[in-house]
Amino acid sequence: xxxxxxxxxxxxxxxxxxxxxxxxxxxxxxxxxxxxxxxxxxxxxxxxxxxxxxxxxxxxxxxxxxxxxxxxxxxxxxxxxxxxxxxxxxxxxxxxxxxxxxxxxxxxxxxxxxxxxxxxxxxxxxxxxxxxxxxxxxxxxxxxxxxxxxxxxxxxxxxxxxxxxxxxxxxxxxxxxxxxxxxxxxxxxxxxxxxxxxxxxxxxxxxxxxxxxxxxxxxxxxxxxxxxxxxxxxxxxxxxxxxxxxxxxxxxxxxxxxxxxxxxxxxxxxxxxxxxxxxxxxxxxxxxxxxxxxxxxxxxxxxxxxxxxxxxxxxxxxxxxxxxxxxxxxxxxxxxxxxxxxxxxxxxxxxxxxxxxxxxxxxxx
Amino acid sequence: xxxxxxxxxxxxxxxxxxxxxxxxxxxxxxxxxxxxxxxxxxxxxxxxxxxxxxxxxxxxxxxxxxxxxxxxxxxxxxxxxxxxxxxxxxxxxxxxxxxxxxxxxxxxxxxxxxxxxxxxxxxxxxxxxxxxxxxxxxxxxxxxxxxxxxxxxxxxxxxxxxxxxxxxxxxxxxxxxxxxxxxxxxxxxxxxxxxxxxxxxxxxxxxxxxxxxxxxxxxxxxxxxxxxxxxxxxxxxxxxxxxxxxxxxxxxxxxxxxxxxxxxxxxxxxxxxxxxxxxxxxxxxxxxxxxxxxxxxxxxxxxxxxxxxxxxxxxxxxxxxxxxxxxxxxxxxxxxxxxxxxxxxxxxxxxxxxxxxxxxxxxxx
Numbered sequence: 001x002x003x004x005x006x007x008x009x010x011x012x013x014x015x016x017x018x019x020x021x022x023x024x025x026x027x028x029x030x031x032x033x034x035x036x037x038x039x040x041x042x043x044x045x046x047x048x049x050x051x052x053x054x055x056x057x058x059x060x061x062x063x064x065x066x067x068x069x070x071x072x073x074x075x076x077x078x079x080x081x082x083x084x085x086x087x088x089x090x091x092x093x094x095x096x097x098x099x100x101x102x103x104x105x106x107x108x109x110x111x112x113x114x115x116x117x118x119x120x121x122x123x124x125x126x127x128x129x130x131x132x133x134x135x136x137x138x139x140x141x142x143x144x145x146x147x148x149x150x151x152x153x154x155x156x157x158x159x160x161x162x163x164x165x166x167x168x169x170x171x172x173x174x175x176x177x178x179x180x181x182x183x184x185x186x187x188x189x190x191x192x193x194x195x196x197x198x199x200x201x202x203x204x205x206x207x208x209x210x211x212x213x214x215x216x217x218x219x220x221x222x223x224x225x226x227x228x229x230x231x232x233x234x235x236x237x238x239x240x241x242x243x244x245x246x247x248x249x250x251x252x253x254x255x256x257x258x259x260x261x262x263x264x265x266x267x268x269x270x271x272x273x274x275x276x277x278x279x280x281x282x283x284x285x286x287x288x289x290x291x292x293x294x295x296x297x298x299x300x301x302x303x304x305x306x307x308x309x310x311x312x313x314x315x316x317x318x319x320x321x322x323x324x325x326x327x328x329x330x331x332x333x334x335x336x337x338x339x340x341x342x343x344x345x346x347x348x349x350x351x352x353x354x355x356x357x358x359x360x361x362x363x364x365x
Numbered sequence: 366x367x368x369x370x371x372x373x374x375x376x377x378x379x380x381x382x383x384x385x386x387x388x389x390x391x392x393x394x395x396x397x398x399x400x401x402x403x404x405x406x407x408x409x410x411x412x413x414x415x416x417x418x419x420x421x422x423x424x425x426x427x428x429x430x431x432x433x434x435x436x437x438x439x440x441x442x443x444x445x446x447x448x449x450x451x452x453x454x455x456x457x458x459x460x461x462x463x464x465x466x467x468x469x470x471x472x473x474x475x476x477x478x479x480x481x482x483x484x485x486x487x488x489x490x491x492x493x494x495x496x497x498x499x500x501x502x503x504x505x506x507x508x509x510x511x512x513x514x515x516x517x518x519x520x521x522x523x524x525x526x527x528x529x530x531x532x533x534x535x536x537x538x539x540x541x542x543x544x545x546x547x548x549x550x551x552x553x554x555x556x557x558x559x560x561x562x563x564x565x566x567x568x569x570x571x572x573x574x575x576x577x578x579x580x581x582x583x584x585x586x587x588x589x590x591x592x593x594x595x596x597x598x599x600x601x602x603x604x605x606x607x608x609x610x611x612x613x614x615x616x617x618x619x620x621x622x623x624x625x626x627x628x629x630x631x632x633x634x635x636x637x638x639x640x641x642x643x644x645x646x647x648x649x650x651x652x653x654x655x656x657x658x659x660x661x662x663x664x665x666x667x668x669x670x671x672x673x674x675x676x677x678x679x680x681x682x683x684x685x686x687x688x689x690x691x692x693x694x695x696x697x698x699x700x701x702x703x704x705x706x707x708x709x710x711x712x713x714x715x716x717x718x719x720x721x722x723x724x725x726x727x728x729x730x
Contacts, residue, residue: 001392001402001403003403005394005395005399005401005403005404008394008395008398008399008404008601009393009394009395009601010393011392011393011403013390013391013393017390018387018390018391021386021390021605022383022387025378025382025383025386025558026378026383027366027376028374028375028376028378028552028558028559029370029373029374029682030370030373030374030559033373033684033686034370034373034672034682034683034684034685035669035672035673035676035685036370036672036675036676036681036682036683036684037366037676037680037682038366038368038370038376038682039370039373039682039684068434069433069434069435069438069560069603070434070600070601070603071600072576072578072579072599072600072601073434073576073600075578076575076576076577076578076599096578096579097577097578097579097580097584098577098578098579098599098600099578100587101577101578101587101588101589101599102576102577102578104587104588105577105588185601187393187601193390193393193605194393194395194601194602194603194604194605194606195434195560195561195603195604195605195606196560210441210575210576211437211438211441211467211575212441212462212463212466212467212470213437213440213441213461213462213463213464213466213467213689214437214461214462214463214689215462215689216686216689219462219686219687219688219689219690219691220687220691220694220700222465222466222469223466223469224466234437234441234463234466235435235436235437235438235463236373236374236435236437236550236552236559237559237560238434238435238559238560238603238606239559239560240386240558240559240560240605241559241560241603304400307399307400307401308400310401311400311401311402315402316401317394317399317401317402317403317404318399318401319398319399319401319404320399320400321398321581321584322584322585323584324578324579324580324581324584325584326584326585329585335585
């Protein structure tokens with residue numbers, strides 16, 4: 001089986017990730033609740049992972065590294081906790097529905113732009129935030145967050161970044177890019193498991209909690225505690241998920257983010273050069289700066305049928321559809337594309353098999 | 366190590382649970398997104414677990430079995446998706462902050478009652494729901510949901526039940542008890558892992574989604590799809606968590622819910638009889654019908670110190686504090702208690718060690 005759907009969920013999970021989860025499940029505990037060995041041991045792992053993530057994303061305060069159930073929960077928490085209908089927000093056509101739909105729900109004044117370098121001209125008196133993804137989950141194109149960050153800093157506007165397709169692939173510094181709030185997924189590039197994600201916060205702005213409940217502290221108060229990280233973390237944390245992140249980050253540190261990125265870029269460039277030689281293949285992208293994600297269509301063929309054939313005949317996993325990013329499709333006049341997204345485990349040989357398969361699908365059917 | 370903190374997180378996770386997670390991590394996929402083998406295999410496991418849970422809780426429609434990141438997320442979703450400040454809600458003093466704090470946030474008209482059998486007298490014209498836990502996480506006392514369910518049915522009021530301390534311990538039928546919405550935790554009595562929980566819905570009432578985003582379907586719509594289960598599930602599901610539930614429910618079916626309950630009740634009764642013989646120990650409970658949870662205090666000693674001594678000297682894990690249920694403490698005039706909660710792995714011998722330890726703590730210090 002050839003797995004080219006790493007933008008959805010990375011296939012590679014290190015042995016240490018698996019072992020870490022298993023060890024924990026042999027002796028689980030509820031962190032920050034009890035004072036017994038298992039509870040404290042869970043608490044220590046949670047704390048160590050916060051510290052690791054703060055370093056990884058260059059976030060000032062590890063207590064403002066928040067764990068959520070995933071990127072969607074992170075983005076909903078941040079957007080609904082910050083934005084009201086009185087606010088103006090600027091975002092891009094490259095955003096995922098996990099950004100767009102929460103934004104629509106707030107009924108805020110929303111500008112959705114195509115070209116990030118025009119962003120400054122959209123700023124108004126009530127502009128509260130600029131929300132951008134770092135890399136598109138459809139085209140793989142990297143948005144210039146350094147530029148957008150400078151604009152945000154200059155105008156004192158919150159800068160919120162969705163790192164769904166960049167975290168674990170490219171180095172991200174919150175401080176260098178003036179990112180106030182960074183949302184991440186645990187099971188994509190970071191190579192942890194599904195069910196874990198988070199928010200890194202480098203601002204003092206008040207984010208109202210989306211979810212409240214048990215907090216382990218201040219239990220007699222009618223309102224959820226306002227100190228971080230508890231403020232945005234109600235109920236029992238997903239410790240197996242957090243442990244998976246701890247060991248996954250360890251792996252990334254050892255393997256090297258640059259090595260990972262180079263591998264994925266090499267695969268992408270090799271694949272792209274091959275795809276571009278095939279008549280009838282149209283690749284969707286306009287920028288050169290990308291992560292290892294390629295979306296394309298074959299002239300006259302439905303994307304779903306291409307993906308199905310690749311799966312059924314060649315056991316190749318790709319992903320067809322709108323990829324929950326409707327405005328990218330509006331931009332290209334498409335309803336669906338076939339997406340290939342690379343991961344650590346992929347090889348050049350696998351790309352050769354893909355290209356051979358695609359040619360057969362196009363010319364032999 | 367003796368683990369008596371199963372009300373927080375059960376210690377026992379079956380070998381099949383661990384193996385199921387490992388097998389999945391060797392070949393992960395994103396359910397209900399792609400059409401390739403890994404994605405479909407994940408989808409099948411999710412579907413099978415929905416069906417299993419619908420049977421387990423006697424819920425009419427497996428498509429209305431919703432996965433969340435845990436009980437807190439379930440309760441926040443249900444309460445905030447249903448209750449507005451115009452509504453009247455009745456709940457009890459036995460509720461956890463994961464019920465109370467979301468309810469307070471809605472600013473609804475709220476009656477918090479002590480005696481469930483007086484519940485009918487609180488019903489008003491605008492009473493929208495009665496929300497009760499099935500068993501208290503402090504006293505272990507079981508609330509008479511059959512009675513409350515009848516009252517709800519009679520008055521056409523929504524009946525919402527928090528099964529945090531009963532699911533996996535006692536048989537629960539949504540239909541027999543007229544439960545419209547049942548919220549559950551995956552990592553407590555059901556013996557799955559942390560990070561997974563859910564909602565079973567047996568009503569057509571509209572629950573507005575708390576979290577919106579990627580849905581895999583209707584991606585060009587600005588609003589999140591309104592069909593179940595997608596309506597209340599945005600973003601990638603926690604498949605390792607769902608798989609853990611699948612195998613955990615398998616285990617419960619094979620082992621027998623009655624056998625589990627009998628074991629925990631036997632332990633509880635044995636422990637209670639021993640505790641009651643110790644001078645200076647005060648157990649907090651008023652009802653005979655309980656799950657395997659006992660909370661107590663030692664006269665003149667801080668609960669935290671008792672828990673710490675049990676942990677440090679005897680390696681016994683208990684939980685002291687308010688257990689996120691402040692109104693139970695107001696009822697008893699306490700701020701903290703020591704809680705013992707039993708699980709499948711506990712033995713009578715472990716209780717003997719606990720009792721011996723408690724006696725030493727009381728009389729030898």
